[in-house]
Amino acid sequence: MIEIRFHGRGGQGTVVASKLLATSLFLDGKYSQSFPAFGTERRGAPVTAFLRVDDKPVRIRTEIYEPDHIVILDPLLVDQVPLTDGLKRDGIVIINSSRKPMEFADRFKGFKVATVPAGQIAVKHHLGTPQSPIVNTAILGAVAKVLSIVTMENLIEAIKSDVPSKADENAAAAQEAYKTVSDVVQL
Amino acid sequence: MKYTDRQVHVPLCSVSTTSSLVNKTGTWKSAQPLFIDRVSPCNQQCPAGEDITGYMYLVGQGRYEEAWRLIMEENPFPAIMGRVCFHTCEERCNRTEHDDAVSIHMVERFIGDYGLANSLRITVPGPERKERVAIVGAGPAGLTAAYHLRKMGNGVSIFDSNQKPGGMMRYGIPSYRLPKEVLDGEISRLDEMGVEFKIAVKVGKDVTWDSLDNEFEAVFMGIGAWEETSLGIEGLNKKGIYNALEFLEDINLGKEPKIGKRIAVIGGGNSAIDCARVSRRLGAEATIVYRRSEAEMPAHTEEIEMAREEGVRFLFLASPKAIYGEETVAGVKLEKMALGEMDDSGRRRPVPTGETFDIDCDGMITAIGEATRVGDLPPFTSHRGGVVEADRMGQTTHLRFFAGGDIIDIPHTVTHAIGSGKRAAVAIDRFLRGIENDKDSPDQFTWGESGTINLAWLKGTSLFCRRNPSLEVVDYTDMNPFYFDCLPGVKTKRIPVDERLKGFQEVSEPFSEEEVISEARRCFNCGSCTECGNCCIFCPENSIKRDPDGYGYVADMDFCKGCGICVNECPRGAMTMKLME
Amino acid sequence: MRKVLTGNQAVAYGAMLSDVQVVAAYPITPQTTIIEELADMQAEGLADLDYIRVESEHSAMAACIGASMGGVRTFTATCGQGLFLMHEMLHYATGARTPVVLANVNRAIAAPWSIWSDQTDSVSQRETGWIQLYCEGNQEVLDTTIMAFKIAESLRLPAMVILDAFFLSHTSEPIEIPDIEAVRDFLPPYDPGDLWLDPDNPRTFGSLCMPDTYMEFRWQIQRDMERAKQVIDEVQDDFGRVFGRNYRQVEGYRSDDADVVMVVSGTVASTGRDAIDFLRARGEGVGMVKIKTLRPFPRQELVAALRGKKKVAVIDRNFSPGATGVWAQEIRSALYELPEDERPIIYGYIAGLGGRDISIKTIEEIYQKTREADQPDDVDIWIGVNYV
Structure with a gap:
């Protein structure tokens, strides 16, 4: 079983990201489970969502305390939330950032990091506003590339069938992120 | 013993063993709802009797x-x-x-x-009857009488001394209020209905009243009030002085009256406002001089408001005493007035103060009221100062002659003239059919307390099925x-x-x-059932149903317990409770 | 068809597939998305139902009772405070014998305000005469919703489908959506017999009942609740035959040869399976029993499952102030009929109130405490409370 924790802010599509990934994995023939950290979602407030995937049905129904990987939709959370709590030693951190992975050496020492400019990609594809881009589909493209747990084909299918609007733009954002995400760097 | 081995002798849940229809809750009532169509205040108020x-x-x-x-x-x-x-x-x-x-x-x-x-278009069959009616005067009253009489199957000829039909609507009302193409368009429909127009024929001169009396079975007189009431002061023959009727007629004929740049308009009625507003359109300054205050002005509030917007000035509590100027008017001497006791019209009477002052002007229009030219009336007509004596339906003392519009004792408005024309048409039709009009007969077909006629009501063809029709007027507290x-x-x-x-x-x-x-x-549709269904929905006894035979609802008196909720919930006052005895 | 659905969507699909005819509901977190989904289904023409918007949960249940009396299949959903507001009408639905189905998303009771999961809302409705069916996963939620209509309608008793707030309501997972024609075969249209409000033959329902007949009406409710145990089994068996998924009122998991048995309900049963596997792998003699029905209470099945066990640890995500967790009360009472030598020692644990996570670690801690103590420390033991 692989467990992934998503960190973002209300309005960025964090919960939808976890659900889209669950659907993509389901299309891949896996057993998946996704859910938000249960709270009252408000725009701008830190939001956490979870994803589990396995080859057999997922029975455990608790929050994820020791994730295999984490996905960070808002780079500013790095200084505000204890993101790596419980993250396994081999865990990969995927961050929405236009900076290079090495620039996070202080924050994520000992972990593997990949960065993707998901915000810029979202703006380019008119997802959300420049002040508040919706980065969830772009970051999933990066997840697909970096973690190799889901096929791009099924990710695109999930996006096209499940996003409430701008299906093609969202799919294009995921494709672009898939191509532009950095290599994974051990810090 | 197990539960499943036992039984009880009651149904699964509490339910009556017989139909609840055996319980005739209708026997409980001391009052019953009545679906009643009442008159809305607007309909009641409408001088033309519109629905x-x-x-x-x-x-x-x-x-x-x-x-x-x-x-x-x-x-x-x-x-x-x-x-x-x-x-x-x-x-x-x-x-x-x-x-x-x-x-x-x-x-x-x-x-x-x-x-x-x-x-x-309104399509009518050809005249069904040989009797013909002459209409004298193609103003709103005459045209309306002609229209209704024609619809009722009578042959109608309409005489008018002017070059075009319309009367005051054409010659008295400026086109910024009523464009001529609207007037022509509406009158042309009468032409198509087979009303015979005899235009530029002056009855009393080109044809005699006697000949009409002989040739037609009935005559309607709607010759209007075309004589301006005189101010009764010296100097009214000076140049630059017009009376309202000739001034407005000139304008409506497309002539340019020779009038100055500073006009005093004497009077406080709608004609005075028309004259002042026309003067402004001719590039002149205009001041309305009225002997009472604004509150007493007979002119309509909106007209006064629009005149003000257009720069018309008002001088209240002032009455002309003399006119200055040699050949042409140069000014008016005015006496200051004060308000005294109430007069018959319910307005405060102007009282002279003896104090005078002067205003300059180079044009003046008198608009203090108009009356019928007595000489234009047939000699056998009984009248008082030009106001023709007629009963509530318009029948004069010369029984084949009926009157309407400004020559009878009603307010001088187009709408009242239309209402009077319709009343007379009903009276003439009944007269021709030999139905006697007595003094009570109008009550059979007048609508509301003010007694205007609504023909659909009279014929029973109203839009809202009129069940238990009542002349009672619905007010806000009934809603x-x-x-x-x-x-x-x-x-x-x-x-x-x-x-x-x-x-x-x-x-x-x-x-x-x-x-x-x-x-x-x-619109609240006051007093009229619009089939909104509230009575039906709120009835706790389920006793109100759609009327299977027609419009609206019926209450099943076997089950209506007289609670009155339906009446309370009727949004528009189209129901009432009737006490039973 | 398989699809990734949240628990709330699963409820809505269950109601839609059951051809529910009237829905009257009021929104409340975390239930709202159930009725939103149904409203969408109606708007899109996917469900042919009348949707009644009401001003409160009390009215929602009143409207459902009225609709059900009208002879149609009726559904609503609520949670927590909304269920409390419905309380009076819950009793009424039973007495009126209206087979309304209600989905309750277990939400903790205020004050203090909480939107997170615990069972105090539904267990507080124990005496209302509603059949209560607790679920551990989204598939069970969907399947149970369909079965609930069949159970309720064949008994003319209302039924509640219960799912944990967020742990199910907002969790997405792939589930099998049955074919609607197969559901229609399994669940024919509701037939109210001759007990319904027929405008052409109006009768008075629920009128005043004199002392000489009241008890008879209440007795029938109890008789049918007893009968419900058998009906639920039959419906679950039918469902298993048609759809291949089997549910039991009482289900053991590796409990046959266990000395210590944990008794659980709701999502704890799901996590519990992983916990038991984890503990078993360590060599512990532990098993689990999942109870699906609080009402009717499956007394005999439970006695059979727990007879002769040494220790039983009951995990209650609810509690009754001044007594103990409600499941523990019920189990103590049921097991009292066993002879003393076959009667296990009951350990009552209160855990996971207000949405506090019950993780594998929590279950491990409960097991540890049960194994180590010869007798429970107290009538119940609160897990995870931060004492000073």
Whole structure:
């Protein structure tokens, strides 16, 4: 079983990201489970969502305390939330950032990091506003590339069938992120 | 023993063993609901007897042609009416107690224009009867009488001394209030209905009253009031002095009256306002001189307001005493007036103070009232100072002669003239059919307390099925205002003042279709069942059902227990409780 | 068809597939998306139902009772405070014998305000005469919704489908959506017999009942609740035959040869399976029993499952102030009929109130405490409370 924790802010599509990934994995023939950290979602407030995937049905129904990987939709959370709590030693951190992975050496020492400019990609594809881009589909493209747990084909299918609007733009954002995400760097 | 092995002798849940229909709750009542169609205050107020609530209902559903036909049952000129009527209906509208009155006249104007734009026609068969009726005077009263008589199957000839029909609507009302093409369009429909027009024929001169008396079975007189009341002071023959009627007639004939640059208009009625507003359009300054104060002015408030917008000045509590000037008027000597006791009209009487002052002017228009030219009346007509003696239906002392419009004792408005023409048409038709009109007969077919005639009511063809019709007028306290949101009314828009003063373009802009529908839907339809279903929904005994035979609902008296909830929940006062004995 | 659905969507699909005819509901977190989904289904023409918007949960249940009396299949959903507001009408639905189905998303009771999961809302409705069916996963939620209509309608008793707030309501997972025609075969249209409000033959329902007949009506409710145990089994068996998924009122998991048995309900049963596997792998003699029905209470099945066990640890995500967790009360009472030598020692644990996570670690801690103590420290033991 692989467990992934998503960190973002209300309005960025964090919960939808976890659900889209669950659907993509389901299309891949896996057993998946996704859910938000249960709270009252408000725009701008830190939001956490979870994803589990396995080859057999997922029975455990608790929050994820020791994730295999984490996905960070808002780079500013790095200084505000204890993101790596419980993250396994081999865990990969995927961050929405236009900076290079090495620039996070202080924050994520000992972990593997990949960065993707998901915000810029979202703006380019008119997802959300420049002040508040919706980065969830772009970051999933990066997840697909970096973690190799889901096929791009099924990710695109999930996006096209499940996003409430701008299906093609969202799919294009995921494709672009898939191509532009950095290599994974051990810090 | 196990549960499953035992039984009890009651049903699964508590339920009556017999149908509840055996319980005739109807025996409990001491009062019963009555579906009653009452008169709305607007309908009651309408001098032309229109079914306003009815056409508001139709317009609200986008049924414009049906609305037009409903108006045409009563009044042949909806496009004219929507423009020149002073819409006293809106003053009585129950909606004024709620938010704003419904803009009835603008809806009517829309419907009238819809009829013109779509060339809607009233088709009538040829005259069914050999009797013919002569109409003298093609003003609003005469045209209306002709229209209704023609619809009732009578042959009609209409005589008028002017070059074109329309009377005061054509020669007295400026075209910024009533465009001539609207007037022509509405009158032309009468032509197509087979009304014979004898234009430029002056009865009493070109043909004699006696010949009409001999040739026609009945005669309607609607010759109007074309004589301006004299101010009764010296110097009225000076140049630059007009009376309102000749001034407005010149304007309407397209002539340019020779009038100065500073005009004093004497009078406080609608004609005075018309003269002042026309003067402004001719590039002159205009001051209205009125002997009482603004509150007593007979002119309509909106007219006064528009005159003010257009720069007309007002001088109140002043009465002309003398006219200055050699050949041409140069000024007026005015006496200051004060307000005294109430007079017969319920307004405070002007009392001279003896104090005078002068104003300069180079033109003057007198507009203090108009009367019938006594010489134009047939010699056998009984009248008092030009006001023809007639009963409530318009029949004169010379029984084959009927009268209407400004020559009888009613307010001098187009709408009242139309109402009088319709009344006389009903009376003439009955007269020709040999039905006696006694003094009580109008009560059989007048609508509301003021006694206007609604023909659909009379014929039983009203839009809302009139069951238990009542002449009682519904007021706001009879409504259930809970069912009506407060929605401000659409305001009439007027073209900018500088546009207005450039010519005689119509001042009020029409409502858009959306505005018309939203206004029509604001109508409470006071007193009329619109089949909203509230009575049915709220009845706790389920005793009210749709009437299987027609319009509206019926209460099953076997089960109605007389609680009165239906009456309470009727939004529009179309139900009442009747005590049983 | 398989699809990734949240628990709330699963409820809505269950109701839609059951051809529910009237829905009257009021929104409340975390239930709202159930009725939003149904409203969408109606708007899109996917469900042919009348949707009644009401001003409160009390009215929602009143409207459902009225609709059900009208002879149609009726559904609503609520949670927590909403269920409390419905309380009076819950009793009424039973007495009126209206087979309304209600989905309750278990939400903790205020004050203090909480939107997170615990069972105090539904267990507080124990005496209302509603059948209560607790679920551990989204598939069970969907399947149970369909079965609930069949159970309720054949008994003319209302039924509640219960799912944990967020742990199910907002968790997405792939589930099998049955074919609607197969559901229609399994669940024919509701037939109210001759007990319904027929406008052509109006009768008075629920009128005043004199002392000489009241008890008879209440007795029938109890008789049918007893009968419900058998009906639920039959419906679950039918469902298993048609759809291949089997549910039991009482289900053991590796409990046959266990000395210590944990008794659980709701999502704890799902996590519990992983916990038991984890503990078993360590060599512990532990098993689990999942109870699906609080009402009717499956007394005999439970006695059979727990007879002769040494220790039983009951995990209650609810509690009754002044007594113990409600499941523990019920189990103590049921097991009292066993002879003393076959009667296990009951350990009552209160855990996971207000949405506090019950993780594998929590279950491990409960097991540890049960194994180590010869007798429970107290009538119940609160897990995870931060004492000073």
